[in-house]
Amino acid sequence: MMSPRQVSEDRGSPHFRHTPLQIIHLIGNFMRIWSVYSMYHYLTQTGAPVILFFFCCLVPASILFLIIQKPWKGRPLSNQQVVPSIINGGITALYFIMWGKGLKSCGPARAILAEYSGAVLGVLSAVLYGRRGRVWKKVGGLIAMLASFYLLSQGWAMATYSPFSSKDGPETEVQTEQVLGMKEMIVPLFAGILSALRRVIARRVSLKNQLKRRLHAITIASATCFLFPVAMWDMIIGSPSDTGVELPFSAWAFLSTILFGVMMIFYVDSIAEERLHMVFSSPRHLMVAGGCIIVMEIVYNMDFSLPGFLVCCLILGFGIYEATSLDRTRKDSFQDSDLSNEVLGDQIQMSSLPT
Template sequence: MMSPKQNLEDRGGGGNSSQSSNFRQMPLQIIHVIGNFMRIWSVYSMYRYLSQTGASVVLFIFTCLIPASILFLILQKPWKGRPLSNAQVIPSVINGGITALYFILWGKGLKSCGPLRAILAEYSGAILGVLSGVLYGRRGHMWKKVYILYIPWIPFSDSPDVEARTDQVVGMKEMLVPIVAGVLSAFRRVIARRVSLKNQLKRRLHAITITSATCFLFPVAMWDMIIGSTSVELPFSTWAFSSTIFFGVMLIFYVDSIAEERLHMVFSSPRHLMVAGACIIVMEIVYKMDFSLLGFLICAAILGFGIYEATSLDRVRKDSLGKSDASNGVFEDQIEMSLPT
């Protein structure tokens, strides 16, 4: 039995340990902020390039994925080390098809809706993917789905001109595209977690996923070049292509992996949204977009509250599953996606 003095020492040591842990995590948090800032910067540069040149979204993404997949293969070397089983490779290849569809839908949503709405719609879609399983059959919580889906339609313009605001109204069809892309993004993360248990294995399988996504995009890009596009020529912009390759595809994967493994911060979390929101505000000001800071802050606060409510429902569901059947792992991946941060 421990004495009261020992208990006090343990409590004091626990506080010092918590402070030391936060201090050690500070560099990782800085890396996470910088990585997300560079990724969002690449999104804005991609949007400006697509909107000004009228280039094909599919061709642009395909052109960026080719060097990204080559670099992933060189860095991770999935053919070396412990041989990968078919139960790991086949789902990763299928995940490549889902990733290719995600890139196409998200790129088209970015071009039609703008970067701010596309990014928020991606968060809404990711949370919707979590809530779809948690709230299934619970009509009392359907309002959580409704206002999360409503977020991207909130006006963000400060322009007093009524005609200008009317021109910026985004229809339901346009907004559904990035929302579906967000659902696919959540789905591909679930598959990646399910087939990879170790960090190194996760990186090797991700190289296979990006390579297979490039292969899936090849016939679509060729079809778009021959039939779908009015011009075969793809204007070149060094910053738009390089930032998308290195920051939008490659760096963000490693940054999110570090945040998830070391900081326990996943994409569908309020902290992740807070970092992205700060980066969006900076980019909206730098790129001189027609931006309402107050409207965006209200929107981000409501979306953050929705994320918090979604994760709280997931924790309740996790507790109930643990009490009923500790070995039941049906909702394991959905719960893991929304760990409290």
């Protein structure tokens, strides 16, 4: 018979086992967000083309993914797996283009938070397949998400325009972000939906972890191929102001984007989903990203308002929670599903996945 002390230790052991993974997840997201800020400052200070920058980062990243994963070895991949992965590469390429444009125009904080707009897929699934009682809850979450993005576009996270900041306070050295409208926020929001869509396709095509990594290497390689003609066209045509201008090279901006923004974040998010059951579009993931953004905004001396940013994050987290909420009475029946609440959040759609 086990003693109460042994029982309490057994119950608490999973939390201790998950602690190193949570630290890895936190560090991985911090390094990825750090790479986003370095990329933003490089693009804004040099005027480098966004598409060409991402292409130069995806070429070595795709080569490294292919070398590490070796998708041509092991069990042969079927056409039902390879073809959707190649199509997913086109979606990934479009995501990088849209998100890079949004990053350059909206700033890093708004571009990173806009990635969580992919939770709208949960609302879409509820409207198409869900119960009517859950639809209104998800629509309410969608309204909260839109309200948060509207407040972000109006500069609530910036000290200059936030209603929580003193107008007579000292100005920061970096005043690069401006008040935007929802029209300007459409680009990064659409990129966030594309990001969630590519995760949906990746999960539906590959149910096994090792298979998922092999197919991801194919996806990144195909995304590089899709970006190649666009990057060449952008380099040849370019903008009139860039003609004859030699752009400086920033090793940290490129290396951090390759290593942390493209490669390491994939493995970190995979660990979070498989071991911590934490999907990207979730309040817990938003909390980690929000903490990293706060640190980077302070380190880079950005025009930042902590109270306004927290208000926007709280409203966004509430909206994500409601938009991706599952039926609590039937949650155990699909707890092991990889789609979880980020992808097509209702249980009818998820229970139809092949086993």
